[in-house]
Amino acid sequence: MVTRKEDFSKWYIQTIQKADLMDYSPVRGCMIFKPNGFEIWEHIQEALNYRFKQEGIRNAYFPMLIPESFFNKEKDHIEGFSPELPWVTEAAGEPLEERLALRPTSETMFGDAYSKWINSYRDLPMEMNQWANVFRWEKRTMPFLRTSEFLWQEGHTAHATAEEAKTRTQRMLDIYAEVIEGVLAIPVFKGEKTPSERFAGAERTYSVEAMMQDTKAVQAGTSHYMGTKFAEAFDIKYLNSDNEHVHAFTTSWGVSTRLIGAMIMSHGDDQGLVMPPRVAPQQVVFIPVGPWQKNPAIMDKIYELNEELASKQIRTVIDGSDNRPGYKFNEWELRGAPLRVEIGPRDLENNKVIVKARDLDEKVDVEFANFAEYIENALDEMQNRLLESARERNSQHIYTDINTLEELENHIEAKKAANENPGWILAGWDGTEESEAKIKERTGFTTRNIPVEGTVDKKAECIVTGKPAKETVWLARAY
Amino acid sequence: MVTRKEDFSKWYIQTIQKADLMDYSPVRGCMIFKPNGFEIWEHIQEALNYRFKQEGIRNAYFPMLIPESFFNKEKDHIEGFSPELPWVTEAAGEPLEERLALRPTSETMFGDAYSKWINSYRDLPMEMNQWANVFRWEKRTMPFLRTSEFLWQEGHTAHATAEEAKTRTQRMLDIYAEVIEGVLAIPVFKGEKTPSERFAGAERTYSVEAMMQDTKAVQAGTSHYMGTKFAEAFDIKYLNSDNEHVHAFTTSWGVSTRLIGAMIMSHGDDQGLVMPPRVAPQQVVFIPVGPWQKNPAIMDKIYELNEELASKQIRTVIDGSDNRPGYKFNEWELRGAPLRVEIGPRDLENNKVIVKARDLDEKVDVEFANFAEYIENALDEMQNRLLESARERNSQHIYTDINTLEELENHIEAKKAANENPGWILAGWDGTEESEAKIKERTGFTTRNIPVEGTVDKKAECIVTGKPAKETVWLARAY
Incomplete structure (x- = not known):
C-alpha cells in the first residue's frame, strides 16, 4: 500500500x-456507500x-424533482446551479412539458x-430539516468528497426578524462545529465565506472548514443567511402585529456525506483507517489468540465480556474466523x-485480556474485573486524543507571518522542495474580488473563510496590494 | 367535514x-411529507x-440513477417497469450518451x-438494505398510497442455496407482519401473490395485505424470491465447495410510505386521525383547563408531570396556546x-388529572401519584385495542360462502344498495390467468394473495369455472 507521504490521494482511495x-x-x-461507510453517516445523523x-x-x-421555472425565480440561484443540473425530460414514455431538475x-x-x-407572525419561526439525496453533476469526482449524487441534510427556516434569522444561522454553525469536533474528532475553523464564495442567492454564508493531513481544506458545513432574497423570489410574506404583509427572513444550512471523507483524511494512517469511537461501526473487536480453537473456554469468555459491553451499548465484533491472528490484526487496523x-490461554489463566488502541503503540493488560469500565473510558480517551492530536497537527501547519504574495509563492516553493505540505x-x-482572484491565480490557494471576530489577531495589510486590510482571511488549497 | 360513510376518499384527503x-x-x-407525516415514517424506520x-x-x-442497459438485462423486469420510468436525458448542459432512469x-x-x-461461498449470504426515494410515474395518485415519488426500504440478499433464500423471503414477510401489526396496529393477511401479480422478474412474490375501513385492500409489504433469475441476468456466481462456479439465489423485499396511508385508513374516525401510540409523534397532549392562566400552579404541575413522562421516553406536547380548551380538544383529536x-384548578386541588384516550368516550380521573404508570399502561392498552378492534372489524367483512361469480355480483349489488362495503x-x-381476469372484469375485485397453507379452510371449487380449485385466494377491491 502507498503511504500518505508518497501520494495522499492514492492512499485515500486505496484505504476506503x-x-x-x-x-x-x-x-x-x-458511488455506492457500503455498510461500513454508510454506518458512519448513520451515526452522524443520530448526533x-x-x-x-x-x-x-x-x-x-x-x-x-424541481420544475425549471422554480429556478428562474431567483437569478443568482439559477446562475450558480444551472451548470451542474441533471434534467428529467421524459417520463412514462412521453416528453414532459417542463423539464424537471434533480x-x-x-x-x-x-x-x-x-x-x-406562512400567513401570520404566529406561523413563525417555521423551521424544518430534511435528509435527502442531492445531485450536482461534477466533472472531477472523489469518493465521499465530491460525487454527482450525495447525501445530506438541509435545514430551511423562516423568521419574523433579521435578528432571529441571523441567530439561527449562527446557532446551526455552532451545532455543526460541536458535532464535527465532538463526534468526528475533526477540529474546525468557523468563519464567514467571502462574497465570491457565497451560496448562490445568500446574503451571507458561514462555514466550518477543516484541515486534512495533506493540509488541504475541506468545507465541512455551511450555514446561510438569505435576508429576504428568497422570501421576495417566492413571496414568503406574513401579517405582522401592525397588520402589514411583510417578507420573512430565511436561512438554510447543511452538511453532507463529505464529512465521511473528511474524517478519513483527518485520522487515517499508513496502516489504514482510524475511526473516532463515536462513529465507528465496530468500536471494539475481540480476537482470540494462541490455540484458542482447542480451548473453548476462551470463546466463552469472549462471549461473556462481549455481553458486558453490549449492555453498555458499545458496538462490538468477535472475529472468530479461521485466519491467523496477525492477519486479523492487520485487517481490523485497516x-x-x-x-x-x-x-x-495464558490471559485466561491470569484473568485478563490485552487491549490495544488503534492510535497507540502500546498494549495494556486489563483484568476481567475492570474490563467494561476500562473499555468505556478507553473509547472516550481515544475520542479526545484524536481531536487533540488533529489540533496539534493543525497548529504546526498554520502560517501567520506571510505578508506578501511573493512570500507566499516562496513559501509554497520551499515546502514543495522539502516534500512538505504548504499549510494554511x-x-x-x-x-476586493480582484485580490482574491489574484491569490488563486498565482498560488492555487483560495479564501476559506474570514475567522469569527476576535479569534485571531487582525492583519494590518492586504497580502496582495499592501493596502490596509479590510479583513483577515484563511487561505489554503481545498478539496 | 365529510364522514367516512359519505365519502371515504374525500374523508381521507381532508383528514390528512x-x-x-x-x-x-x-x-x-x-407530495410533501410534513413533519407530522414524516415522523410516522421515522418510527416505522426505527422499528x-x-x-x-x-x-x-x-x-x-x-x-x-440506473443506466438503461441495466434494465434490459432482465426481460420481465424491464417490461414490468418501463411504462412508469422517468428518464434523465441531459446533465450539465449536455445530452447524455445513455439515458438514466430514476x-x-x-x-x-x-x-x-x-x-x-461475491466470489466464493464464504461471501454468502450477502444481505443489505437501503432506505431510499423511488419513482414510479403514476397516472392516478393518492397521497401516501400512490405517488410518483415515494420513500421505502428495499432489502437485497444473495444466498448459496434456494432453501436459504426462501427462508429469508419468509422471514422478512414475518418481520413485516410483526411491525405492521405490532407497531401500526394493522392486522395483515399473509400469503403468496398469484403469478400475474408477481414482482417483475420474481419467481415467487409474497405479500402482507391489509383491509381498510372501506374494505378496500392495501398491499402493505412484499417479499420476493428470485430463484436464480437475477443472478443469471447479472452474473452473480460463487465458487462452491466443489470448486464450481454456480449462480446464487437472490431475494428482495420492501415496505414503503404507503404504510402511513394504510395506518390512517385503518384507524381514523369522523373526528380525524387516530394514531397508534407507537408511531404517534405526540403520544400525550397536556391541556390546561378552567382559569389556568390566573393560576400558575397549573402549568407548573403540567411541567412536573411532563417531566415524569419524558424520563420514560414518552413523547408529549403541552398546548399552552390562547385558544379555548374545546378548540384544543378538537384540534388534538383531529x-x-x-x-x-x-x-x-379543581383537579389540582384534588391531586388528579383527567385522562381521555382518543379511541374511547369515557374520561378517567388519575391521581398524580399513579400518573406516569397509568399513562404508560394506557398507551400500551390503546395500542392493543386498536389492533383488536381492527381485527374485529375485519372479521365482519370477510365472506367465505360466496361460491360463484354470480353470487359475488349479487353480493356486491346488495351491499351497494344498502350503502355498505363489499368486504373480502x-x-x-x-x-388460471383467464379466471383471474374474468373476476376482475366482472366485479372489479382482484386477487390479493393465496393465504399461507393451513390458515384458512380450503375451497373445493373455482369461483369462476366451478372446476376443482387449485388454490384458495383472497379477492377484494384494492388501492
Missing part, C-alpha cells in the same frame, strides 16, 4: 476501498437529529411551500476499529 | 391535510432497523454490485394524539 467503505458504480460520478430536536426543528421530506438543494421547494404555509481485545495562511485582505 | 401530515407539491404526483440489525442485515446506499427499485444495481463482490390530559371474499380458484 480496502476498508470496504465504498465502491464505484456504473453511473459516472456516483445531528438529537440536536435538531433540542432546537425544536423537525424533519420533513420534499419532492426531489434537486441540487431545495431552497426553491421550501420557499414555494413556506409561501403557502478498518480502523478503535480498540482491539486479544485473549489467549492567515492573511490580510483588502476585501 | 387538516392534521397537517402532507401537502401537494408543484410536481405532478409528488424495522432494529429488526434488520437483529437479522444481521446492514444498511447501504446505492446510486439513484430508480423504481434497485435489483439491477444491487445485482451488478453483488456480481463483483391530529389523533392517543391520550389527552386535562388539568384545571375467500374464494376457490382454478389457478
